[in-house]
Amino acid sequence: MTTLSALLVFLLVLMLAVGGVSGLRSFMSVVINTCLIILVALLISWGVNICLTAIIFIPLKLLTIIYLGTHNQKVAKSAFTCALLVTVIISAVIIIFQWLAQAAGLGDQSGEEVVGLSLLPGLSYPQIGILVAIFSTLGAIAEASVAMSAGLLSLHQHQPDLSMQQLLTSGASMGKDILGTAINTILFGFFGSFLPLFIWYQRLNYSLDQIFNDKLFVINGLIIIYSLIGVVMVVPLTSWLLAKQLGQPEKE
Amino acid sequence: MKKIAMIIIAVCGLLLTGLTYFRTDLAGEQVGEIVDRQVREVSLGKTVDEYKNHDERRLQTLHVRILSGQHRGKTYRVQDTYVSSQLLTQRYRPHQRVLVGFVKGKAKLLGIKRDWVLVLALTVFICLLAAVASRHTIILLVSMGINWLLFYGIVCWDIAENGTRTFLIYGTACLLFAGISLFLAQGWSAKMLLTLAATLLSSLLAFLSCYLIMKLTHESGIKYEAVEYATQNPRSLFLAQTILGLLGAVMDEATDLVTSLQELAQQNPHLSKWEFFKAGCSLGQDIMGPLINVLVLIFMAAELPMTILYLRDNNTLHYTFQFALSLGIVQSLISAVGIVINVPLTAAGSMLFLHRTSKEAAK
Numbered sequence: 122m123t124t125l126s127a128l129l130v131f132l133l134v135l136m137l138a139v140g141g142v143s144g145l146r147s148f149m150s151v152v153i154n155t156c157l158i159i160l161v162a163l164l165i166s167w168g169v170n171i172c173l174t175a176i177i178f179i180p181l182k183l184l185t186i187i188y189l190g191t192h193n194q195k196v197a198k199s200a201f202t203c204a205l206l207v208t209v210i211i212s213a214v215i216i217i218f219q220w221l222a223q224a225a226g227l228g229d230q231s232g233e234e235v236v237g238l239s240l241l242p243g244l245s246y247p248q249i250g251i252l253v254a255i256f257s258t259l260g261a262i263a264e265a266s267v268a269m270s271a272g273l274l275s276l277h278q279h280q281p282d283l284s285m286q287q288l289l290t291s292g293a294s295m296g297k298d299i300l301g302t303a304i305n306t307i308l309f310g311f312f313g314s315f316l317p318l319f320i321w322y323q324r325l326n327y328s329l330d331q332i333f334n335d336k337l338f339v340i341n342g343l344i345i346i347y348s349l350i351g352v353v354m355v356v357p358l359t360s361w362l363l364a365k366q367l368g369q370p371e372k373e
Numbered sequence: 374m375k376k377i378a379m380i381i382i383a384v385c386g387l388l389l390t391g392l393t394y395f396r397t398d399l400a401g402e403q404v405g406e407i408v409d410r411q412v413r414e415v416s417l418g419k420t421v422d423e424y425k426n427h428d429e430r431r432l433q434t435l436h437v438r439i440l441s442g443q444h445r446g447k448t449y450r451v452q453d454t455y456v457s458s459q460l461l462t463q464r465y466r467p468h469q470r471v472l473v474g475f476v477k478g479k480a481k482l483l484g485i486k487r488d489w490v491l492v493l494a495l496t497v498f499i500c501l502l503a504a505v506a507s508r509h510t511i512i513l514l515v516s517m518g519i520n521w522l523l524f525y526g527i528v529c530w531d532i533a534e535n536g537t538r539t540f541l542i543y544g545t546a547c548l549l550f551a552g553i554s555l556f557l558a559q560g561w562s563a564k565m566l567l568t569l570a571a572t573l574l575s576s577l578l579a580f581l582s583c584y585l586i587m588k589l590t591h592e593s594g595i596k597y598e599a600v601e602y603a604t605q606n607p608r609s610l611f612l613a614q615t616i617l618g619l620l621g622a623v624m625d626e627a628t629d630l631v632t633s634l635q636e637l638a639q640q641n642p643h644l645s646k647w648e649f650f651k652a653g654c655s656l657g658q659d660i661m662g663p664l665i666n667v668l669v670l671i672f673m674a675a676e677l678p679m680t681i682l683y684l685r686d687n688n689t690l691h692y693t694f695q696f697a698l699s700l701g702i703v704q705s706l707i708s709a710v711g712i713v714i715n716v717p718l719t720a721a722g723s724m725l726f727l728h729r730t731s732k733e734a735a736k
Contacts (some may be wrong), residue, residue: 123594125699127586128706135713138656144713152711153704154666158673159680159694166684182670190662193601196386214497222490226460227678230602234679235461241420241428242685249678256674258666267663268629297509298632300502301558302625303515305520306664309550309621310671312524313614314706317602319528324604330399333488334472341675346494353501 135213143192150189158256171248179208179255186263191270198271199366203359204263207295208255211351215254218343225250228337230321250340257344261307262351268299277367284369292360303352311345333365379503385497392554394470394489397441404486405437405473408448414469417454424687429457431585437473449473449480460682516557523549531613536605543616545574551624564631567726571627571719576619578718579711584612595703599696601679611700618672619708622664623715629660630716634723649728653720663715665709672701 135146455462600607
């Protein structure tokens with residue numbers, strides 16, 4: 122048995138023990154999500170149009186994360202609407218910044234890894250760079266919108282006669298907590314992801330200016346910031362959408 | 374008040390972006406500016422590689438005015454080749470600021486000056502954050518800043534030990550990261566200590582149990598040689614990466630759970646211990662799926678460009694999976710284990726401490 126399959130089985134057992142049926146659903150959402158990423162890589166390598174792949178797979182990934190991951194349909198519906206909306210906005214932001222930074226493809230540091238690979242792949246790496254950036258932000262956006270929707274909907278359940286303004290205020294205070302923890306998840310996730318790169322810079326005595334202009338650092342730095350911007354936008358948008366839907370009109 | 378603060382942040386940020394853009398005295402780099410209004414560009418012919426991938430090499434002829442260093446003020450004619458797919462090379466645009474190097478008196482383009490884009494993106498983020506979190510912004514930014522500094526310190530320590538003592542270094546790192554982040558977010562309280570304890574304990578438990586599984590299966594199928602940019606023992610690097618990724622998500626979850634359970638304890642002081650524990654678990658079930666996916670996407674999306682390149686070169690899916698994806702997946706799995714273990718642990722911890730205090734308060 123390879124380590125990977127052993128870990129997979131261990132995770133499945135744990136999730137079943139902790140969550141039962143909904144644990145199984147969460148497990149499936151993780152597995153399907155992983156398979157979707159591999160499928161995207163395959164499709165692009167076969168030459169399928171990258172924009173088309175993005176348009177199909179981005180909503181599909183949000184659907185798997187949100188609908189399979191949460192067992193309250195009402196929460197899922199509101200979280201999905203909001204996450205999709207934020208993703209559309211953040212995609213526009215990403216396209217602008219990727220165009221400005223022209224940071225796509227591989228860095229100068231990947232010399233050893235690309236030995237033996239053809240470096241004339243005939244694919245638009247700027248477009249792939251945009252897709253990678255959008256994918257990296259999807260998880261954080263989905264998670265934050267689920268947390269916001271769940272919080273606001275349960276508040277509404279306990280106190281159904283809150284006005285739109287009251288819901289907005291509660292949403293704002295809930296948002297602060299969710300923002301704080303979501304920022305940490307993003308930050309540490311990326312610390313883990315890019316640790317080797319930072320050790321590389323430090324070992325080879327890059328100056329700060331060299332680091333800030335290095336293609337890989339800029340790619341990774343921008344991806345962190347995109348995710349942060351996405352999460353920040355989720356908070357007001359979700360509370361606004363839900364408050365509009367659920368809030369009682371102010372009595373005159 | 375908020376609007377004024379936002380305008381101030383936006384103006385300062387844009388000023389800084391401008392300053393960074395026009396800065397030319399970079400340490401270790403020479404800056405130039407492309408002066409052509411239109412860059413002359415010719416095709417060097419289409420290429421077909423051994424995998425039948427069609428691409429094109431193109432030659433750009435540009436004029437670069439040097440803005441810093443000993444060649445300052447001179448204009449050079451430079452030729453640069455790029456490939457249409459822009460994998461390792463890039464197409465230069467008119468009036469762009471670039472980094473220049475000199476080989477035997479001839480100027481050579483090294484890359485684009487990109488630092489100002491980061492400043493601009495940060496400006497957008499901080500503006501939005503200020504609009505949403507108002508005064509809380511300062512704490513969030515301070516917390517992020519301290520974490521970056523700590524991360525830098527850890528990297529230096531790791532290099533000083535030359536990739537050994539991974540557990541000591543990153544164990545300490547976890548303690549400091551979690552302690553400081555939680556202290557800044559919640560202050561010094563019983564709730565904060567409970568969150569901290571749950572975070573550290575479930576990270577430790579998850580890591581130990583997964584490490585045991587890795588040992589029992591003889592780490593078969595893990596291609597440590599595929600760790601990117603490894604300048605030291607790739608195995609210790611991989612373990613360190615995993616510990617860091619795990620910590621953030623577990624801390625996030627523990628904070629969410631403890632906060633919600635504390636509210637529950639205050640609203641319904643008559644819940645039995647068992648009901649309280651069950652409520653914690655059912656809250657956790659909703660959080661854990663999306664949270665695991667956050668890390669899956671962070672770890673896997675980063676591998677996407679390389680995966681596509683492997684597949685494009687007619688490597689089998691199996692080979693590509695092993696060398697480009699399996700590390701990311703193992704990392705996500707270990708983090709996922711931490712996230713799942715954390716649910717009953719935090720629920721149990723809250724049951725023991727929060728439940729009792731709420732009972733006493735009710736009397």
